[in-house]
Amino acid sequence: PWLRPRSSTVSHSCWPDRPFLQPSASTLYFFLSFCHRRWFLLQLVRHFLLHNTLAMDRPDDEDRMSKCAACGKNSNALKQCQACKLVKYCNASCQKEHWSIHKRGCKKRAALHEEALFKQTPLKDDCPVCLQPLPLLPRESSYQSCCGKMLCNGCNYAHARSENKKRVPIEEQRCCLCNEPKFPPHRQREVLIERWTKRAEAGDAIAVYSLGVSYEEGCGVPQDPKKAMDFWHQAAKLGCADAYYAIGEAYSEGRLVEKDMEKAKYYWELGAMRGDISSRVSLGETESIQRNAHRAIKHFLIAAKCGRDDALDYVKQVYHFGGVSKEELETALRAHKTSRDKMQSADRIAAERHEENRLDGWSNDGALFDKPPPPEECPICLLPFPARLEERRYQPCCGKTICLGCAYAGEASSGLGGFPCPFCRASNPSGEERMERVNKRVQSGDADAIHMLGCFYSEGKYGLPRDKRKRLELWLEAEKLGCIDVYYNLAEIYRTGDGGECDMKKAKYYWELGAIKGDVKSRHLLGVHAHNDGDIENALKHYMIAAGCGDDHSLNIIRQGALEGYFSADDYSSALRAHEGPKNEMQSDHRDAALRLLENRKNQGTTR
Numbered sequence: 001p002w003l004r005p006r007s008s009t010v011s012h013s014c015w016p017d018r019p020f021l022q023p024s025a026s027t028l029y030f031f032l033s034f035c036h037r038r039w040f041l042l043q044l045v046r047h048f049l050l051h052n053t054l055a056m057d058r059p060d061d062e063d064r065m066s067k068c069a070a071c072g073k074n075s076n077a078l079k080q081c082q083a084c085k086l087v088k089y090c091n092a093s094c095q096k097e098h099w100s101i102h103k104r105g106c107k108k109r110a111a112l113h114e115e116a117l118f119k120q121t122p123l124k125d126d127c128p129v130c131l132q133p134l135p136l137l138p139r140e141s142s143y144q145s146c147c148g149k150m151l152c153n154g155c156n157y158a159h160a161r162s163e164n165k166k167r168v169p170i171e172e173q174r175c176c177l178c179n180e181p182k183f184p185p186h187r188q189r190e191v192l193i194e195r196w197t198k199r200a201e202a203g204d205a206i207a208v209y210s211l212g213v214s215y216e217e218g219c220g221v222p223q224d225p226k227k228a229m230d231f232w233h234q235a236a237k238l239g240c241a242d243a244y245y246a247i248g249e250a251y252s253e254g255r256l257v258e259k260d261m262e263k264a265k266y267y268w269e270l271g272a273m274r275g276d277i278s279s280r281v282s283l284g285e286t287e288s289i290q291r292n293a294h295r296a297i298k299h300f301l302i303a304a305k306c307g308r309d310d311a312l313d314y315v316k317q318v319y320h321f322g323g324v325s326k327e328e329l330e331t332a333l334r335a336h337k338t339s340r341d342k343m344q345s346a347d348r349i350a351a352e353r354h355e356e357n358r359l360d361g362w363s364n365d366g367a368l369f370d371k372p373p374p375p376e377e378c379p380i381c382l383l384p385f386p387a388r389l390e391e392r393r394y395q396p397c398c399g400k401t402i403c404l405g406c407a408y409a410g411e412a413s414s415g416l417g418g419f420p421c422p423f424c425r426a427s428n429p430s431g432e433e434r435m436e437r438v439n440k441r442v443q444s445g446d447a448d449a450i451h452m453l454g455c456f457y458s459e460g461k462y463g464l465p466r467d468k469r470k471r472l473e474l475w476l477e478a479e480k481l482g483c484i485d486v487y488y489n490l491a492e493i494y495r496t497g498d499g500g501e502c503d504m505k506k507a508k509y510y511w512e513l514g515a516i517k518g519d520v521k522s523r524h525l526l527g528v529h530a531h532n533d534g535d536i537e538n539a540l541k542h543y544m545i546a547a548g549c550g551d552d553h554s555l556n557i558i559r560q561g562a563l564e565g566y567f568s569a570d571d572y573s574s575a576l577r578a579h580e581g582p583k584n585e586m587q588s589d590h591r592d593a594a595l596r597l598l599e600n601r602k603n604q605g606t607t608r
Helices: 025-052 092-117 153-160 186-199 204-215 224-238 241-253 261-271 275-291 293-305 307-320 326-341 346-360 404-414 431-443 449-458 468-480 485-496 504-516 520-532 536-548 552-565 569-586 589-604
Strands: 141-144 151-152 393-394 400-403
Touching: 141 153, 141 204, 186 204, 186 504, 204 224, 204 569, 224 241, 241 261, 241 275, 261 275, 275 307, 293 326, 293 485, 293 504, 293 520, 307 326, 393 404, 393 449, 400 404, 400 520, 404 589, 449 468, 449 485, 468 485, 485 504, 485 520, 504 520, 520 536, 520 552, 536 552, 536 569, 552 569, 552 589
Parallel strands: none
Antiparallel strands: 141 151, 393 400
16 A cells, blocks of 8 residues: 555655655666566466366366366266366356356367367378388287387388298288397287386387286286276377277277267367377267268368278268268368378288288288198107097197097006106196196197197186187287197187177188198088088088098088989098098097097996
8 A cells, every 4th residue: 555646646745755765767667667577477377277287188087077067066966167178067057167267268268179179180100111101900000119100001011021921920920110039929918018018108109008908908918998098198198199099999888988979079079189190980880870970071081181981982972962061072082182192002002902902812922722731640650630620639737739539549558547648658647737737838838738828728627718809919929839730729719709709711811821731620621611602613622631630520521422312422422532641540449439439428328
């Protein structure tokens, strides 16, 4: 109050009683200037807060989506503001109470949010090797845990090809950017987890996201939905656009958290604003389901211009119904072609064709109908192994596979209950000892032991839980290490859909791999598959090869076909002659006795 003048005229007479407080003109000017600057700074701060405290700039603020903006209560029945759709309230009274605070930025925030959401998305970053934009789909590029870079499949494929156009063995493969060894095949998942953890500690967003995927699937680490979501939120905070899509998918499907389409849409919007095209397409599909055609078309137009084929197909369909003008369609077509041209290369096309051929089968390269390799011999009786997997047994004590006849002879000579291994004479183990032996051989990279451990997880034996993900991971690792018996099991997963996905292309692919490497059961099932599809010529080829390896089932089918007329009598005669020689070589008295004992145990329900 001592500085307040008594009149509009500033003069020294305003403070007659306080001469020591009478300010000079320069002091008064300085004070007024300070007040003006302070008012100006307050306006700047208010403007900054208005434009920069939007929900889209706070990706980690999930509480705002589950708490009332007025009272802060948690609830699943909150209603969002219909203007900006960025805050939620318990009821109308909470909204009225908060309106004095919210009204200043509501419309402005809504406008800025819409502007950022429907801004045209640029293409992804360039591949550091070929310097072309990375493909849109995640499966068309891969993260290199050694150097922390994203490389397109074209560069990886070109680097992994040897001079004779065949893939280099996995143990010899190196990163095409830093030339570091990728990983030893029997420790692939362990090495990846170690590298991802190390890079995540350094703040690598994609490594953090990859750890979240591992915890979601239970690959290399125990399955933990909470940890998966935590890692994805952390990756989103660090700027990984794929993490937003993963979080949105989790809320959309109710997979790791409670299903909530509003939260799914919220995270997809965050991902779309940061350049993730998959989030953009999911938003378009959601808006289409919710009858918001105008917004759905906007999303699909943006995705089509970035090169997404499915989004362009949607735009074309909408054009026929009048939802899109001719000019918008032509613009989308031109932009789509430009984006695809920027992302295309000869190596990427070759990599895509290689993947298609891998799933469609190996029949085009002539290897499928070549003479299969000769069967391995039992290390005890030195006779070729029987055609069927059920007639052999893996011994985890010494890591050898022996025929059922030698196992039966050892059991008969030692008596039931304590017979040693016929090869190394190790004692018959209990369940815990057997698991210890198997784990020890798994750690040393034994393909057959890894296959056996996968079977234990599949059946829930020896105290292990039934774990389909762990089973698939172990069988794929055994396949990389050269286990022939695992191809049939992998094919059965995709044929029956036991792993969650029924895919006959993949089942046929693994049957063909097994048939090329000498698995008679896979060869027989290839014949059955071709027979059911009406391809009698190829079915006969498979049956003939399997019968020539000593398979009784294939010979019986050829015999039945000759009786019914779709195979000739000469075909059956040829198969019978080819079957006789290998079958005689595989037979022995011990094997015949073992088969009879096995049949009796099956009939009594006491199969070992």
